Amino acid sequence: MESTNQHCMILLVLVLILACNVITASSASPASKRFHFNVEWKQVTRLCHTKSLLTVNGEYPGPTIAVHEGDNVEVKVTNRIAKNTTIHWHGIRQYRTAWADGPAYITQCPIRGGHTYTYKFNVVDQRGTLLWHAHFSWQRASVHGAFIIYPHLPYPFTPKIQAEIPIIFGEWWNADVDAVEGQMMYGGGPNSSNAYTINGLPGPLYPCSAKDTFVRAVEPGKTYMLRIINAALIDELFFAVANHTLKVVEIDAVYTKPFSTLAIMIAPGQTTNVLLTTNQAPDASGMFPMAAAPYLTSVFPFDNSTTLGFLKYKGPKSSDKNTKPSVVVPNLPKMTDTPFATKFLNKLRSLATPQYPCRVPKAIDRRVITTISLNLQDCPQNQTCKGYAGKRFYASMNNQSFVRPLMSILEGHYKNFTASQLTSTFPERPPKEYNFTGVDPLTENMNTEFGHKLLVVPFGTNLEIVLQDTSFLNPENHPIHVHGHNFFIVARGFGNYDANVDPASYNLVDPPERNTVAVPVGGWAAIRLKADNPGAWFIHCHLEQHTTWGLAMAFIVPNGPSPSQCLLPPPDDLPSC
Numbered sequence: 341m342e343s344t345n346q347h348c349m350i351l352l353v354l355v356l357i358l359a360c361n362v363i364t365a366s367s368a369s370p371a372s373k374r375f376h377f378n379v380e381w382k383q384v385t386r387l388c389h390t391k392s393l394l395t396v397n398g399e400y401p402g403p404t405i406a407v408h409e410g411d412n413v414e415v416k417v418t419n420r421i422a423k424n425t426t427i428h429w430h431g432i433r434q435y436r437t438a439w440a441d442g443p444a445y446i447t448q449c450p451i452r453g454g455h456t457y458t459y460k461f462n463v464v465d466q467r468g469t470l471l472w473h474a475h476f477s478w479q480r481a482s483v484h485g486a487f488i489i490y491p492h493l494p495y496p497f498t499p500k501i502q503a504e505i506p507i508i509f510g511e512w513w514n515a516d517v518d519a520v521e522g523q524m525m526y527g528g529g530p531n532s533s534n535a536y537t538i539n540g541l542p543g544p545l546y547p548c549s550a551k552d553t554f555v556r557a558v559e560p561g562k563t564y565m566l567r568i569i570n571a572a573l574i575d576e577l578f579f580a581v582a583n584h585t586l587k588v589v590e591i592d593a594v595y596t597k598p599f600s601t602l603a604i605m606i607a608p609g610q611t612t613n614v615l616l617t618t619n620q621a622p623d624a625s626g627m628f629p630m631a632a633a634p635y636l637t638s639v640f641p642f643d644n645s646t647t648l649g650f651l652k653y654k655g656p657k658s659s660d661k662n663t664k665p666s667v668v669v670p671n672l673p674k675m676t677d678t679p680f681a682t683k684f685l686n687k688l689r690s691l692a693t694p695q696y697p698c699r700v701p702k703a704i705d706r707r708v709i710t711t712i713s714l715n716l717q718d719c720p721q722n723q724t725c726k727g728y729a730g731k732r733f734y735a736s737m738n739n740q741s742f743v744r745p746l747m748s749i750l751e752g753h754y755k756n757f758t759a760s761q762l763t764s765t766f767p768e769r770p771p772k773e774y775n776f777t778g779v780d781p782l783t784e785n786m787n788t789e790f791g792h793k794l795l796v797v798p799f800g801t802n803l804e805i806v807l808q809d810t811s812f813l814n815p816e817n818h819p820i821h822v823h824g825h826n827f828f829i830v831a832r833g834f835g836n837y838d839a840n841v842d843p844a845s846y847n848l849v850d851p852p853e854r855n856t857v858a859v860p861v862g863g864w865a866a867i868r869l870k871a872d873n874p875g876a877w878f879i880h881c882h883l884e885q886h887t888t889w890g891l892a893m894a895f896i897v898p899n900g901p902s903p904s905q906c907l908l909p910p911p912d913d914l915p916s917c
């Protein structure tokens with residue numbers, strides 16, 4: 341029965357692809373914005389360590405892309421290094437332009453050294469802050485930047501904004517990041533970074549770093565918009581500004597119901613716009629510290645340091661060079677403060693007004709329940725593995741550890757779905773029922789299966805995915821990112837998901853809409869999306885070592901019935917494998 345269905349599906353896919361070679365001319369003529377990215381090495385010094393850092397145009401963080409809602413965007417990426425690369429426009433829907441999404445071996449083959457690829461896409465019905473980053477091995481550690489979409493309409497919040505302040509969090513390793521990645525392939529966890537950074541600067545709490553501190557001058561009595569981006573490779577973060585509240589107005593380029601908070605939690609891949617009003621009385625230094633430190637849910641060693649920057653109030657009182665600014669941010673939560681993270685995330689709600697409706701699917705066609713798990717894999721022969729008990733760490737979804745194929749899944753799907761091994765189906769339920777968040781880790785068999793099984797969902801499917809953390813090795817808060825679609829977080833909970841009980845408490849009115857969900861440690865999250873974007877789309881943990889270990893999968897959305905619901909043909913300069 342299953343294989344018959346699958347066969348029908350394949351036929352359907354082929355028929356739709358044949359019907360879709362017509363390209364519809366778009367009626368509007370939006371503005372085109374062109375950018376040129378050179379991926380190149382640059383000597384950069386932090387913490388008194390100078391190293392070759394992979395950058396775009398020699399900048400760290402990379403250049404900001406700023407466009408308006410509705411613009412056509414073209415980014416010509418020239419690879420000037422001897423390694424492969426790709427760039428991902430994180431959170432951009434890429435409607436019909438999956439070819440421009442960027443994850444290596446999912447939607448494209450890598451751009452080889454000396455080669456160029458131009459990413460072309462439209463920015464439609466999205467507004468706010470996103471990010472772009474490399475999507476090949478661990479290059480995004482330093483190859484990342486802000487992606488800002490200015491809205492057509494005025495902001496739906498007050499007061500008026502004086503200026504915008506980008507706040508991009510990153511991680512700095514004194515060592516070469518490729519070496520850190522290489523070392524953990526057969527090992528335990530990756531070496532921790534040496535510092536967190538705000539806009540590339542670690543700040544004064546690290547050795548030899550005081551001169552590399554982000555300081556931003558502000559005028560008293562004004563409101564600023566902080567565009568906060570977590571581009572850190574492997575750490576969720578708390579962020580706060582001393583003595584100031586933050587008013588959250590947007591997440592992942594979607595407006596929210598505004599609320600005030602003393603701090604935020606932000607996972608890698610997530611973005612948060614907050615308003616900050618400079619209404620405090622500064623001390624003689626004129627400086628208010630801001631800080632980011634990790635939200636830790638893992639027992640593994642993590643970088644547990646704190647990056648610090650400053651807001652510097654302008655004014656007559658603020659120029660006393662002899663007064664040392666405070667470096668304490670009293671409202672920054674403790675690194676293990678799961679209750680704070682939970683309360684904060686539960687406050688996020690879609691704006692849900694007629695102008696900005698919340699399009700959460702009220703009914704679903706399909707529910708996929710998948711574990712998100714760490715694993716211990718037997719060591720390959722002739723290797724030494726440095727994980728637990730001579731084994732190596734792995735990770736999985738429904739016991740499948742994703743291994744990238746040596747081709748682009750999207751290309752395989754577009755050209756000849758039946759000819760490739762791409763037809764096997766991803767299990768839609770955990771292969772074994774057990775107490776997911778209660779097992780005694782070391783008594784369990786923690787092996788997985790390697791592969792790249794795909795989930796195929798018909799165009800237009802209202803899909804629910806329940807992401808279930810497990811306590812294999814240790815439970816952890818995993819930020820899961822879905823490509824090509826925003827989703828609605830209809831519920832989150834601790835313990836094991838119960839399909840008979842939990843749907844009753846779903847928020848189907850104003851759930852937060854995002855592209856990356858932080859799944860509670862030892863718990864679950866239920867997300868809903870309408871699978872209406874034809875292509876092949878990656879779903880993965882945005883803690884980079886977990887993706888490397890296989891906590892990932894891909895899903896296919898075939899073309900829809902109308903030509904305007906079809907994947908466009910591949911661009912001429914699409915890299916080949």
Ligand SMILES: *[C@@H]1O[C@H](CO)[C@@H](O)[C@H](O)[C@H]1NC(C)=O
Nearest residue numbers: 515516518519520521523531
């Ligand atoms: C990781 O840390 C260990 C222990 O400090 C060190 O010996 C090793 O060289 C580090 N690896 C890299 C790639 O820096």
Ligand SMILES: *[C@@H]1O[C@H](CO)[C@@H](O)[C@H](O)[C@H]1NC(C)=O
Nearest residue numbers: 582583621622623627628666
């Ligand atoms: C922040 O407020 C606290 C009391 O709430 C005060 O002790 C401290 O000096 C203030 N910090 C600055 C930088 O003004």
Ligand SMILES: *[C@@H]1O[C@H](CO)[C@@H](O)[C@H](O)[C@H]1NC(C)=O
Nearest residue numbers: 640641642643644645646675
């Ligand atoms: C960070 O971790 C180190 C090593 O595990 C520990 O000694 C230190 O106390 C921790 N620091 C903080 C601020 O938690």
Ligand SMILES: *[C@@H]1O[C@H](CO)[C@@H](O)[C@H](O)[C@H]1NC(C)=O
Nearest residue numbers: 354754755756757758759760
């Ligand atoms: C798909 O691949 C098979 C085997 O290589 C080939 O026989 C068939 O003609 C291809 N179909 C299409 C539509 O390209």
Ligand SMILES: *[C@@H]1O[C@H](CO)[C@@H](O)[C@H](O)[C@H]1NC(C)=O
Nearest residue numbers: 774775776777778779835836
């Ligand atoms: C799962 O394990 C946890 C921790 O041991 C326990 O509290 C919980 O009751 C168990 N759940 C079920 C359904 O057995």
Ligand SMILES: *[C@@H]1O[C@H](CO)[C@@H](O)[C@H](O)[C@H]1NC(C)=O
Nearest residue numbers: 739771772785786787788789
């Ligand atoms: C996962 O797959 C491996 C390899 O087939 C198997 O040994 C293990 O029992 C499976 N585990 C679960 C939880 O399904």
Ligand SMILES: *[C@@H]1O[C@H](CO)[C@@H](O)[C@H](O)[C@H]1NC(C)=O
Nearest residue numbers: 422423424449450452916917
């Ligand atoms: C780059 O990617 C191509 C296509 O997958 C591969 O054949 C080649 O070996 C890679 N080059 C390097 C330097 O890794």
